[in-house]
Amino acid sequence: MNALVVAGVLIVLLGISYQTGWSKSRNLVTADGVKVHSRPQYHGSFTAIWAMIPALVILLLWAWFGGGITHNYTVSQIPQDILVSLDQAGLNGALIRINALASGYGVAGETAPWEQAAGDAVRSFNFLTFAGTLILAVVAGGAGLFYARSQINARLRARNSVERVVNVLLLACSAVAILTTVGIVASLVTEALRFFTFINPIDFFFGTVWAPNNAGGDNHGSYGLLPLLSGTLMITAIAMIVAVPVGLLSAIYLSQYAPKSFRAVAKPLIEILAGIPTIVFGFFALVTVGPFLRDFGNAIGLQISATSALTAGIVMGIMIIPFVSSLSDDIMNQVPRTLRDGAYGLGATQSETIRNVLLPAALPGIVGAFLLAVSRAIGETMIVVLAAGNAPILRGSPFEPVSTITVSIVNQLTGDTDFTGPQSLVGFALGLTLFVVTLCLNIFALYIVRRFREQYE
Amino acid sequence: MDMLAGKVKKTSLNVDSAMNPTDVLERPIRLTARDVTVHYGAKQALHGISIDIPDRAVTAFIGPSGCGKSTFLRCINRMNDTIEGAKVGGTIKLDGEDIYAPALDVVELRARIGMVFQKPNPFPKSIYDNVAYGPRIHGLARNKADLDEIVVSSLRKAGLFEEVKDRLQEPGTGLSGGQQQRLCIARAIAVGPEVILMDEPCSALDPIATAVIEELIDELRENYTIVIVTHSMQQAARVSQRTAFFHLGNLIEQGPTEDIFTNPVNKQTQDYIMGRIG
Numbered sequence: 001m002n003a004l005v006v007a008g009v010l011i012v013l014l015g016i017s018y019q020t021g022w023s024k025s026r027n028l029v030t031a032d033g034v035k036v037h038s039r040p041q042y043h044g045s046f047t048a049i050w051a052m053i054p055a056l057v058i059l060l061l062w063a064w065f066g067g068g069i070t071h072n073y074t075v076s077q078i079p080q081d082i083l084v085s086l087d088q089a090g091l092n093g094a095l096i097r098i099n100a101l102a103s104g105y106g107v108a109g110e111t112a113p114w115e116q117a118a119g120d121a122v123r124s125f126n127f128l129t130f131a132g133t134l135i136l137a138v139v140a141g142g143a144g145l146f147y148a149r150s151q152i153n154a155r156l157r158a159r160n161s162v163e164r165v166v167n168v169l170l171l172a173c174s175a176v177a178i179l180t181t182v183g184i185v186a187s188l189v190t191e192a193l194r195f196f197t198f199i200n201p202i203d204f205f206f207g208t209v210w211a212p213n214n215a216g217g218d219n220h221g222s223y224g225l226l227p228l229l230s231g232t233l234m235i236t237a238i239a240m241i242v243a244v245p246v247g248l249l250s251a252i253y254l255s256q257y258a259p260k261s262f263r264a265v266a267k268p269l270i271e272i273l274a275g276i277p278t279i280v281f282g283f284f285a286l287v288t289v290g291p292f293l294r295d296f297g298n299a300i301g302l303q304i305s306a307t308s309a310l311t312a313g314i315v316m317g318i319m320i321i322p323f324v325s326s327l328s329d330d331i332m333n334q335v336p337r338t339l340r341d342g343a344y345g346l347g348a349t350q351s352e353t354i355r356n357v358l359l360p361a362a363l364p365g366i367v368g369a370f371l372l373a374v375s376r377a378i379g380e381t382m383i384v385v386l387a388a389g390n391a392p393i394l395r396g397s398p399f400e401p402v403s404t405i406t407v408s409i410v411n412q413l414t415g416d417t418d419f420t421g422p423q424s425l426v427g428f429a430l431g432l433t434l435f436v437v438t439l440c441l442n443i444f445a446l447y448i449v450r451r452f453r454e455q456y457e
Numbered sequence: 458m459d460m461l462a463g464k465v466k467k468t469s470l471n472v473d474s475a476m477n478p479t480d481v482l483e484r485p486i487r488l489t490a491r492d493v494t495v496h497y498g499a500k501q502a503l504h505g506i507s508i509d510i511p512d513r514a515v516t517a518f519i520g521p522s523g524c525g526k527s528t529f530l531r532c533i534n535r536m537n538d539t540i541e542g543a544k545v546g547g548t549i550k551l552d553g554e555d556i557y558a559p560a561l562d563v564v565e566l567r568a569r570i571g572m573v574f575q576k577p578n579p580f581p582k583s584i585y586d587n588v589a590y591g592p593r594i595h596g597l598a599r600n601k602a603d604l605d606e607i608v609v610s611s612l613r614k615a616g617l618f619e620e621v622k623d624r625l626q627e628p629g630t631g632l633s634g635g636q637q638q639r640l641c642i643a644r645a646i647a648v649g650p651e652v653i654l655m656d657e658p659c660s661a662l663d664p665i666a667t668a669v670i671e672e673l674i675d676e677l678r679e680n681y682t683i684v685i686v687t688h689s690m691q692q693a694a695r696v697s698q699r700t701a702f703f704h705l706g707n708l709i710e711q712g713p714t715e716d717i718f719t720n721p722v723n724k725q726t727q728d729y730i731m732g733r734i735g
């Protein structure tokens with residue numbers, strides 16, 4: 001309700017201010033025929049920006065500090081004698097009851113008179129502060145509006161001002177993305193460091209046994225990363241062995257050989273593959289691919305478990321085919337036609353042209369597509385939970401059950417977690433490892449692309 | 458400066474040779490086209506083109522933009538095959554052999570009929586590899602020394618060797634526009650074609666680079682059959698012995714360059730040459 005009112009008021013303010021700037025600007029033109037620097041839309045936007053920014057700043061300030069102020073006020077409404085008798089939990093309970101009364105939801109059980117009184121007081125306080133903030137915001141917005149309106153004249157460079165605001169806005173948006181990344185990494189690092197106060201990093205990074213003692217107590221168990229890392233890398237490698245040839249070749253077929261009509265049907269179909277939830281792939285691995293591989297292994301005299309690195313890897317490979325094929329296809333289509341014509345004109349066959357001209361020219365983009373697929377595979381969890389067998393043991397054979405970093409994170413963080421012992425904190429160390437592995441892959445791919453570029457451009 | 462003067466002098470000689478058109482007509486005919494039509498989907502781009510192209514001479518195609526010059530040029534080495542929805546009708550014969558016959562090897566045909574494109578399109582490879590590409594795929598060189606020889610002589614013929622001899626391993630895309638175009642010409646020559654098709658080879662070049670290429674065309678004429686598309690009347694007059702004027706997908710007039718430019722029969726040709734259409 002309140003949010004709706006705020007949004008409504010802001011929209012009205014936006015409309016009025018834009019309209020004001022726009023119409024004043026229109027009058028400029030008709031009045032004296034001088035050349036106006038900016039078009040009316042820009043004067044409108046200029047006014048709107050001047051009106052919206054003060055209003056938004058006030059609303060944001062209230063959103064930031066309002067909670068604390070209301071909290072203090074609510075506490076002050078609890079009679080002193082009762083307040084001293086309450087411990088922390090009791091206080092929280094009382095506050096919840098008062099707020100419930102204030103918002104009119106009602107509470108279970110009898111209400112004490114002081115509770116009712118405090119609830120009423122808080123309700124009127126809430127209303128007053130809300131209305132006050134809103135009025136303040138509108139007044140500030142109005143002031144901005146009038147200031148901006150007074151500034152409008154033929155020489156005002158509203159177009160440039162709007163451009164600057166747009167710049168700042170874009171910067172702010174990218175800052176959100178960057179800061180989020182930084183924040184996530186920072187929290188991963190600090191929590192991982194806490195983990196390393198329990199477990200020696202050498203035992204973690206080079207340990208070959210993964211056997212956390214989840215029961216708690218003084219014996220934490222062993223947290224060797226290697227079985228998980230090897231499982232992750234093995235499954236990812238199998239997935240790439242499946243996805244890269246199939247994806248790349250199908251991209252080549254789609255972009256170079258297939259008739260338009262076939263392409264129009266096939267491309268969306270392949271992309272649908274990317275839209276299938278991973279749990280469905282996991283299910284498919286568990287009930288179809290796993291048993292098939294086991295029976296196939298029996299037939300040729302190989303011991304293959306139904307749930308194994310192979311099963312998970314193959315199904316994951318199928319899952320990431322569209323990442324490889326769809327992106328590579330787009331990239332190959334962007335290679336200039338003239339380049340291909342050059343090769344054909346020299347008497348190269350189609351496959352020679354593709355191998356010698358098209359693929360080298362598209363390589364940076366294709367490497368990017370592979371990388372996206374690898375990152376997807378390394379971070380994938382659901383398929384591995386269901387199909388890899390969840391056996392965190394260091395082994396070399398892809399035919400046996402393994403476990404991965406992601407699965408272990410899930411195992412350690414589901415259920416009761418208090419983030420005080422290594423049993424749950426290890427999740428952060430594992431997450432950090434995963435992050436570093438993907439980062440290294442990115443850097444490696446960048447390096448490959450650079451080298452290639454230097455050679456050819 | 459001296460060098461440039463030499464070039465200009467040389468190109469101006471071409472007009473003299475064009476003044477002797479009977480020479481050219483008596484040469485054997487390399488290419489004959491009869492009633493060539495091209496459709497792009499439902500749209501017809503060429504309406505029955507018939508033309509003879511003589512050996513060891515330069516034939517110029519002129520005409521306003523969009524009249525089908527490139528389209529016809531692409532028919533001659535079957536580059537239209539690579540365009541989806543393009544349909545070619547009529548017959549084109551190279552030395553009496555139908556190039557649209559089902560049994561014909563297109564890839565080999567394109568090695569015999571080389572093409573230089575309107576926009577320079579060097580491969581993103583080194584200068585050496587650009588020129589060596591054709592000989593490599595066709596197995597023209599028996600060993601490395603052979604290949605070096607082909608590359609160097611092709612670059613020489615294209616008038617580029619002196620400029621790039623110290624940087625053969627550097628990327629071809631790093632050359633200037635005019636150098637790139639000469640690289641593309643060298644690349645086409647390296648395959649040892651019999652016919653060279655050039656689609657506005659000088660459209661992106663400055664007058665000096667243009668003079669170099671015109672001189673080159675003049676030299677190549679001794680050994681090759683050349684077809685050139687150009688928007689420059691002066692260029693057509695300078696380098697070609699025969700000229701064909703296209704308009705809206707029709708071949709309006711063809712004949713010795715001298716006649717077309719001094720004495721056009723058709724009113725449209727006259728208007729175009731005087732700069733009234735296109």
Ligand SMILES: Nc1ncnc2c1ncn2[C@@H]1O[C@H](COP(=O)(O)OP(=O)(O)OP(=O)(O)O)[C@@H](O)[C@H]1O
Binds near residue numbers: 497502520521524529
């Ligand atoms: N790939 C294509 N698909 C569809 N139509 C095409 C295609 N290529 C050319 N055309 C059409 O065929 C006609 C002839 O084009 P063409 O490229 O042969 O003209 P041009 O004489 O070479 O012109 P310019 O001098 O501008 O290069 C034009 O109307 C053009 O729109």
Ligand SMILES: [Mg+2]
Binds near residue numbers: 526527528575656
């Ligand atoms: Mg053209």
